[in-house]
Amino acid sequence: MKSEPEYTPFELMAVAGARELKDGEIVAVGLGLPVVATFLAKRTHAPHITILFELGVVDPEPIHTGVGLADPRVWYRAKILSSFVDMLGMVLHRGLVDVGFLGGLETDAYGNLNTTLLGDPKGKFRHFVGSGGANDIASSARRTIIIIRHEARKLNEAVSFVTSPGYLRGYGERASAGLQGGPSRVITDKAVFGFDPESKRMRLESIHPGNTVEDVLANLSFQPIVPDAVSTTEPPTAEQVRLIREEIDPERVYAG
């Protein structure tokens, strides 16, 4: 029997995501790693987090892994089962969502997210999942956290379709469009990024253990801001890894 690695890259991403959440916050999540991150936060430092799924689910306690938000497995033991208008209207659009977790096909130097299509929208393109609630969350959450794989084709200077606005082309452009908030973090399997307060361009915040600045930049299709000193991402604790493996994602569907 092979010995378990200390932690997988996905587990590290989940832990880095969990660390961004404060106790008592209201968090809008899609399925996948964001759910793992949020449940992890809720079971450790942030027990009073409220979790929302856009279709009308609040604070479920699933005991089986679901294939998506449409799977009743992920609604199990919810405190509220309601509707889009209740969740995305009366909580999110009302201004009460603190954090939205988003993922996608690609993001760019200003945290704009594309989940719609790849190619030329006016010519040949391949169409994918579209927005769902992602655009709404990106528009109305107080801040958003993007979780995405660290691949050159997924991290571009500009996305081919802005499904969910980040800082658009940077500086005050998001505010000019009438939007507050915006992405606060981009978490990949190699690093954590933030955004320059002025230009709103992605800035390297920390590098995951075992990676170098060169690794990070080699798998990026744009040049982020790289400060002189970049810290190392704090690795998961043994207890965090145990919680993910034994309680939150025992079937290893999300956290690899």
Added chain:
Amino acid sequence: MKSEPEYTPFELMAVAGARELKDGEIVAVGLGLPVVATFLAKRTHAPHITILFELGVVDPEPIHTGVGLADPRVWYRAKILSSFVDMLGMVLHRGLVDVGFLGGLETDAYGNLNTTLLGDPKGKFRHFVGSGGANDIASSARRTIIIIRHEARKLNEAVSFVTSPGYLRGYGERASAGLQGGPSRVITDKAVFGFDPESKRMRLESIHPGNTVEDVLANLSFQPIVPDAVSTTEPPTAEQVRLIREEIDPERVYAG
């Protein structure tokens, strides 16, 4: 033991109200005679009427008499219990209410209704119940039916406060205000009135048995249109009276 009269004036008003309702219509009612009229219609010629109470009650089947809409007695055996937004928003404002029944302190020659105050709004006045859903019903129902006692102080050339608009000052004024529909009938304990299609002024339609045109006009503070020939209101049938007395209003709270 005194013998029962054939019917009371209130019973006649309820029957005249019931006669205005067509099968399958959606009817918004307040409490009192309108409820008696609507239940009577539902038990006779119009079994598929839908009854709405503004606070969120559809098709109740009360077995005890209530003191008002706030009394759970009148919610008994409802098919739907919901909300103002559901009833007044998603049915009435959506344009689905066929008939609204309204009553009030006073109405006028153009079917405007006052339930707010008597006296001088800028000076000395006495304040009453206000609108509730009455203004909403008068504004959005396809037609309204006014049920009011035939007294000179209640039937005036103009009301002192327009809570619920009828035809305002007549002719196209209601349409100019952006409203369709309007009152179709005013039912008193002496007569039934309609409205002149052109001027929108109240017009005598029929006089209840036992009354004369003189009785009707003597107890009015304005001059309605009186056609050359005025018919007599059809009296209640024995079966209608029996239904009211034995099943709909056995405690004689509404129909006297």
Added chain:
Amino acid sequence: MTKLSTLAEAVASIPSGAHVALSGFAITRCNMAFAREVIRQGIRRLTVSQCVGAMDADMLAGAGAVERIIYGGGSLDRFGRLNCVNRGIEEGTLVAEEYSSLSLAFRYLAGALGLPFIPIRSLRGSDILKRLQELAPAEIGYVDDPFTGDNWLVLKPLIPDVAVVQVQVADEGGNAWIMGPRWDNEEQVKASKRTIVITEHLVPTEVIRREPERTLIPGFRVSHVVHLPFAAHPTSVYRAYDYDAEHIRHYAEATKTPEGFQKYLDKYVYGVQDHWGYLELVGGLKHLNNLIADPILGY
């Protein structure tokens, strides 16, 4: 996270001058114990709002705790007028911003949905609108429909500082169910900055999780949960207890004059130490037992 607190604590969280949305409708699910405690604590200059004016607002207005009422008219149903509210309006001591049920419900709804304004067909051509144009011109506006060119009346969202809601069932986190019609209560709660839940029954969160479709009030909007049986007396709570007709008749009579109402207050509000003292005073266990709802009828 428990939000359980005493009525006194919950009431003390409301500063004078706050805007409080009240859950009552005429004589049902009124915040009566709450109103009595507000009066005892001497909180003043409140704005109160509710789509249909009810006994909770009337008592607060009569006791001089209310500066402004935002409502759609109201009564004690067949028991009579809202004498205190009406007297305040007639004498000019109470500012009344009067709407219709739907126009006020739409203002709450706009607040709940985070809409900047909401169009409505109601109020057009009425004197209600004329008075609002004089009294509260900042709350109403006009917008041209970009699709048809029609000019529409639009209302400003209404965002109370706190909603106070009488419910049947809640957990200690504030997740709550309302049985029976809900009138404006969901929109009040979801428009308000926070909510105080006053509940007849306190249940484990486990019960809430069993029928989560029924959760109308989310715990994350709630600051205080007060577990207080008969808190709506003398008004009714569907499936819990009936209104106390005799007491409401007495109230309607007493409120006909300021002196009568002062005597009522002296006896039922100032004359008792707390809610339990009040319940003893109005007849205690034996009397209240007569009001308990039949489980089939719900009243």
Added chain:
Amino acid sequence: MTKLSTLAEAVASIPSGAHVALSGFAITRCNMAFAREVIRQGIRRLTVSQCVGAMDADMLAGAGAVERIIYGGGSLDRFGRLNCVNRGIEEGTLVAEEYSSLSLAFRYLAGALGLPFIPIRSLRGSDILKRLQELAPAEIGYVDDPFTGDNWLVLKPLIPDVAVVQVQVADEGGNAWIMGPRWDNEEQVKASKRTIVITEHLVPTEVIRREPERTLIPGFRVSHVVHLPFAAHPTSVYRAYDYDAEHIRHYAEATKTPEGFQKYLDKYVYGVQDHWGYLELVGGLKHLNNLIADPILGY
């Protein structure tokens, strides 16, 4: 008044070219038996709408029954993309009016409330909005907020000709309950001109009257009630049955090519006479029994 009818009758009431709102969300409560019957009856040129695109819309689009889809994106969750919808968009044979979940939910909500337009913060700055400005400029507009002067995007109400909704419980008058989250279904029904209810369980109106707080769909909006068990197969119905993972995997694979999907249609839609024939074909009683929901878990 009974509105009970066969699936064939209900489907026959929908003319080609109609706008149909569908109740599915990805792989749950999808109108699958309905979609199969629409295809069998040869109804064409439909506009379909739903906030999150689902398997019902995908099958209809793949069969060429859909001219326009109004949706907020969608997938088969982890089973894959909506291959037929995506292929139609990529090849230009399907017009896709794409929104976000909330912006489409707000269009239904505006329709349900009789609002002439509804303001929204979503879509700003996005390419979703740019595409809508090109593709559907008549559906969006701008209005200055009369209270702040801010310029707001506003959306036109969406009023489908018919909503088709898969529910768990209905009476023959069309009063219906939905268990579990309801996503956009209430607003779809209340915006639409009429509704077809497809129900797993048919109950006496007496049952509806026992818990009237649960009645989400009022009978007076309903034209047809179709009582058809397993009507959402292979998608799930909370508290009734689980999704059929094996069958959806087969569908996701088959829809990767037009040829593959044609074979799927030939077998599962054209190859059976009706819904009962379909249920036998996919495995009959023994297979379906495995999908029946655990009464505690609900799946």
